Amino acid sequence: MTPAEVAAHLNSLAKPPGSLGRLEDLAAQLCHLQQTLTPKTTPRRIVLFAADHGVVAEGVTAWPSEVTQLMVRTIARGRAASSVLAASTGTDLRVVDVGTLGPTSPEATLHVWKVRAGSRNLAREPALTVDEFRQAVAVGEKQAESAAEAGMVVVAAGEMGIGNTTPASCLTSLLTGSPTDETVGLGAGADDAILERKRRVVGEAVDRVRGKLPTDPETAIAAVCGLEIAAMAGFYRRAAVLKRTVVLDGFIATSAALVAERLWPGTARQMIAAHRSAEPGHAVALRQLGLKPILDNWGMRLGEGTGALIAMPLLDAAAAIMGMAMLHEAGVQ
Numbered sequence: 001m002t003p004a005e006v007a008a009h010l011n012s013l014a015k016p017p018g019s020l021g022r023l024e025d026l027a028a029q030l031c032h033l034q035q036t037l038t039p040k041t042t043p044r045r046i047v048l049f050a051a052d053h054g055v056v057a058e059g060v061t062a063w064p065s066e067v068t069q070l071m072v073r074t075i076a077r078g079r080a081a082s083s084v085l086a087a088s089t090g091t092d093l094r095v096v097d098v099g100t101l102g103p104t105s106p107e108a109t110l111h112v113w114k115v116r117a118g119s120r121n122l123a124r125e126p127a128l129t130v131d132e133f134r135q136a137v138a139v140g141e142k143q144a145e146s147a148a149e150a151g152m153v154v155v156a157a158g159e160m161g162i163g164n165t166t167p168a169s170c171l172t173s174l175l176t177g178s179p180t181d182e183t184v185g186l187g188a189g190a191d192d193a194i195l196e197r198k199r200r201v202v203g204e205a206v207d208r209v210r211g212k213l214p215t216d217p218e219t220a221i222a223a224v225c226g227l228e229i230a231a232m233a234g235f236y237r238r239a240a241v242l243k244r245t246v247v248l249d250g251f252i253a254t255s256a257a258l259v260a261e262r263l264w265p266g267t268a269r270q271m272i273a274a275h276r277s278a279e280p281g282h283a284v285a286l287r288q289l290g291l292k293p294i295l296d297n298w299g300m301r302l303g304e305g306t307g308a309l310i311a312m313p314l315l316d317a318a319a320a321i322m323g324m325a326m327l328h329e330a331g332v333q
């Protein structure tokens, strides 16, 4: 099905051509991704990957690493922003611990696939070995496979990981070539001193690995990556191969999309960008991927898949308009 055929169909529905604005663009995107004029947006699932980051020791975040596990438990108990938004949008939610610090308490909806307890401090040594990076990628791939096996047509990935805007900024600078002042932001609420340290850490780390990117991209990426970011990249890779409709979340999720597109070109073709995060690097990453977010200027910067979740009702609306009468059926010539 060509874009011209989809556009002709949209223009023959019982409305002035283009009068549903961006909703028509989104409907066209769904038709194109699913190769049908009757796209589906349910059943759907969001998988949240959680991990901790050794770089927190550098003072690059306002929060202690313990918050990662506390929030994982809150998500699993159904009380976090992601849990209530998943419930309110009819989205199946899973949490996967791919590398938090310490033991994880088992919860009903929690899956533990720990590669290691946190990444190493990327300011001092490579955060992950290539082998660890690949193991985390495999965790994400497995989740995309089980989502497809369960019949999910729309899938999204999200994350929880105190400190993860630092690796996300490293990856965004590394993979887009953008300077760190365009990719480093406040994260979960940095003050001026934190921001200054974060800029320095990101700048130095990217300078250290940049030279490896052309010849050994996996080593360069693993050195400044996080376990949940690698898992999201694997999730996107497999979901794209399995032709799922993939909804992107915020800055960290989109840095994982950059990783996936760099290592497995074409992955981003299955993606719909939900929103543009308040984190400045998100716009940089989306631009590189050629993706235009559905929601702009909403000022969201929570993560946990919340941006992807609030876009789900708009996906439903876009799919619904494909069931409208044609102009001629309405008696309009």
Ligand SMILES: O=C(O)c1ccc[n+]([C@@H]2O[C@H](COP(=O)([O-])O)[C@@H](O)[C@H]2O)c1
Binding pocket: 060, 061, 062, 063, 159, 160, 161, 162, 163, 164, 165, 166, 186, 187, 188, 189, 190, 249, 250, 251, 252, 253, 277, 278, 279, 282, 300, 301, 302, 303, 304
């Ligand atoms: O999704 C985003 O755009 C986003 C932007 C800023 C912060 N976050 C969330 O905040 C945490 C990371 O922030 P930080 O400051 O600890 O690096 C992590 O748990 C993310 O889910 C998420």
Ligand SMILES: Cc1cc2nc[nH]c2cc1C
Binding pocket: 063, 067, 071, 159, 160, 161, 188, 302, 303, 304
């Ligand atoms: C409380 C809290 C909840 C979060 N959810 C995602 N990132 C987060 C960071 C913090 C600090």
